Amino acid sequence: MEMRQIEYFVTVAEELSFRRAAARLNISQPPLSQQIRKLEDELGFALFRRDTHHVSLTEAGRFFLNETRPLLARFSQAKHQGEQIHQGAVGRLTIGFLGSTTYKLASILRTYRKTYPFVALSLRQLKMPEQLQSLHEGQIDIGLMRDVPSHPSLDSLTLYDEPLLAVLPKDHTLPGLDSGIPLDLKQLANEPFVMTPYRQGSSYYDRVIGCCLQSGFHPRVALEAPEILTIVALVGMGAGVALVPESFRQFSHDNVRYCPLQNAIAVLPLVLVWKKEHERIVTNFVNITQRIF
Numbered sequence: 049m050e051m052r053q054i055e056y057f058v059t060v061a062e063e064l065s066f067r068r069a070a071a072r073l074n075i076s077q078p079p080l081s082q083q084i085r086k087l088e089d090e091l092g093f094a095l096f097r098r099d100t101h102h103v104s105l106t107e108a109g110r111f112f113l114n115e116t117r118p119l120l121a122r123f124s125q126a127k128h129q130g131e132q133i134h135q136g137a138v139g140r141l142t143i144g145f146l147g148s149t150t151y152k153l154a155s156i157l158r159t160y161r162k163t164y165p166f167v168a169l170s171l172r173q174l175k176m177p178e179q180l181q182s183l184h185e186g187q188i189d190i191g192l193m194r195d196v197p198s199h200p201s202l203d204s205l206t207l208y209d210e211p212l213l214a215v216l217p218k219d220h221t222l223p224g225l226d227s228g229i230p231l232d233l234k235q236l237a238n239e240p241f242v243m244t245p246y247r248q249g250s251s252y253y254d255r256v257i258g259c260c261l262q263s264g265f266h267p268r269v270a271l272e273a274p275e276i277l278t279i280v281a282l283v284g285m286g287a288g289v290a291l292v293p294e295s296f297r298q299f300s301h302d303n304v305r306y307c308p309l310q311n312a313i314a315v316l317p318l319v320l321v322w323k324k325e326h327e328r329i330v331t332n333f334v335n336i337t338q339r340i341f
Contacts, residue, residue, distance in 0.1 A: 051123055053087040054116050056080055057095060061113045064103050132166070136329035142170040143333075144179040144188040147275050148252045151295035152208070152318055153192055160336050167329065176251055183323055189330050191321040194251035204321045205334065207341040212259065212291040212314040214307040215283050230308040233263040240270030240288035242279045252276070252316065256291045259314045280304060 060069040070077040095109035132138040179191035270288045284303030
């Protein structure tokens, strides 16, 4: 017994005409009649009474119709749902991200949700090593990182080289702040820096240190904070200066000023990472993110 035969039976039972049922199913009448006969042979009882001008359900046929119509509806619903899942339009997507990618991730999700409103999203803030481990273990589907990982089982896409901005207390007296000219990073060589802890192993920390070293100095770390938003707030309290991704300029704070830098080296990559073996739902997210950038 095939689900197709059940569909044929229900259609004939609703139309009480093989001719009309065949037209509705977009098939010719002889194959339809053959499939109904085959179904009756498999069941061992007649579903219809037939004569030259009339088709009607037998008592067993009426019972069979009442039992199979909900089954057919559930099958149709299951088929549709399965197709949606296969196409990545329904399901669950778990995304790992760094704190420094928060604002960029938010802009990606706004666009993604408009296209795929029925995908449930789960977000996990994880450091890069944790994201890589979670990808390998299947705990997240996609990672948003600041470095391109080198692993044969992973694919990656560099979306954007995000400039770093200097964030200073609003009343800072560094010469030239009001000139409109971007700062040379060397101008901050003698300033106390607010940074994430080295032990966090963050690519943000490594990139800030690397930019300063390429500008000829090692930053003097006066205070550590685990999150960039906290770093900005501490700068506003006069704890020092910092380098932050450009997207954090959206975090308005009355007591800080954001200053562009001259140095082309002061950038922080934004990288999307996923497993080579993945479902369509991941492909859809990657494609939308690529279009955004």
